[in-house]
Amino acid sequence: MSERDCYSFWGDLTEEHWNSPIAEGKWTLKDVITHMMLWDKFFYEEGIEKIKENQPLTVRHLNFNEFNAKAIEYSKLHPKKTILEQFVEYRMKIIYDISGLDEMEYTKEYIDGDKKNFSIRKYLRGFIPHDKHHKKQIERFIKSIA
Numbered sequence: 001m002s003e004r005d006c007y008s009f010w011g012d013l014t015e016e017h018w019n020s021p022i023a024e025g026k027w028t029l030k031d032v033i034t035h036m037m038l039w040d041k042f043f044y045e046e047g048i049e050k051i052k053e054n055q056p057l058t059v060r061h062l063n064f065n066e067f068n069a070k071a072i073e074y075s076k077l078h079p080k081k082t083i084l085e086q087f088v089e090y091r092m093k094i095i096y097d098i099s100g101l102d103e104m105e106y107t108k109e110y111i112d113g114d115k116k117n118f119s120i121r122k123y124l125r126g127f128i129p130h131d132k133h134h135k136k137q138i139e140r141f142i143k144s145i146a
Contacts, residue, residue, distance in 0.1 A: 018080050022141040027072065029141060032134055034075035034083050035068060040090035042067075043127070044097075047118060051110060052097050060113040098124070 018030050027035070046059035075083065098106070098120055105120070112118040 015080070017145055020141075020145075022137050026137070028075070029138065030075045030080060030083065031072050032138060033087055034078075035071040036131070036134055037083060037087040037090055038067070038071045038074060039130075040094055041086070043123060044090050044093050046113070047110075047123065048094060048097050048120065051101070051105060051120065057110050057118055058113045059118060061116070 013029070019028050021028055022032060042062075043059060047057050050057045050059075101120060107119060107121050109117040109119050
């Protein structure tokens with residue numbers, strides 16, 4: 001299922017499903033999508049976009065718990081439609097910009113906002129398992145409500 005197909009599918013879910021925990025003791029579907037979208041936004045704006053525009057990176061290592069708590073608050077303050085639109089927007093920007101990089105840009109070690117090495121390849125090595133983890137959670141949830 002493509003990101004755009006996901007947008008259409010998720011957009012068709014009821015508010016009850018959208019605001020239900022994906023499993024006992026877990027976040028709601030809206031929280032999970034917001035969490036993913038805000039991490040995409042952060043890495044895109046602070047890293048990938050900077051590389052594309054040949055600017056210094058501002059991506060930093062953050063406190064995950066604080067970031068995730070802010071994501072939950074964000075999900076409470078914004079409607080489903082906005083969150084889904086932002087999710088698709090940032091995911092497509094990441095895909096488009098990374099696919100436009102040449103091999104040197106993809107593997108190059110850039111200096112991030114913490115003065116540590118950052119590369120697109122290393123970012124993806126962490127990003128893909130994180131994404132798969134949430135995708136599996138969402139798939140289990142969708143099967144449980146079908």
